Amino acid sequence: MLQLTCPNCGPRNASEFRHGGVAHARPPVPESLDERAWVDLIYMRSNTTGRQTEWWYHTAGCGLWFLADRHNSTNEILQTYRWQPKTQTGETRDSH
Numbered sequence: 272m273l274q275l276t277c278p279n280c281g282p283r284n285a286s287e288f289r290h291g292g293v294a295h296a297r298p299p300v301p302e303s304l305d306e307r308a309w310v311d312l313i314y315m316r317s318n319t320t321g322r323q324t325e326w327w328y329h330t331a332g333c334g335l336w337f338l339a340d341r342h343n344s345t346n347e348i349l350q351t352y353r354w355q356p357k358t359q360t361g362e363t364r365d366s367h
């Protein structure tokens with residue numbers, strides 16, 4: 272049974288959550304991208320095996336969107352955390 276730890280509610284069965292896809296960094300200046308670059312950013316996925324950061328939504332709980340680092344071949348959840356904006360010193364994470 273796959274279990275995820277919601278940053279608000281704690282460990283829960285994966286059936287309480289909705290997968291939101293792989294998380295990708297947003298372009299620093301979105302206005303600078305042309306149409307082709309937007310298509311590549313939104314639709315062209317690498318589909319690799321290994322550790323990836325994903326969006327998850329707690330549908331049967333608190334309604335929080337959060338991030339989870341998961342190995343997509345073993346299904347191991349390495350950590351879950353709230354999204355935090357990057358700071359001058361780097362990204363901060365409230366991981367579980």
Ligand SMILES: [Zn+2]
Nearest residue numbers: 277280332333
């Ligand atoms: Zn929750």
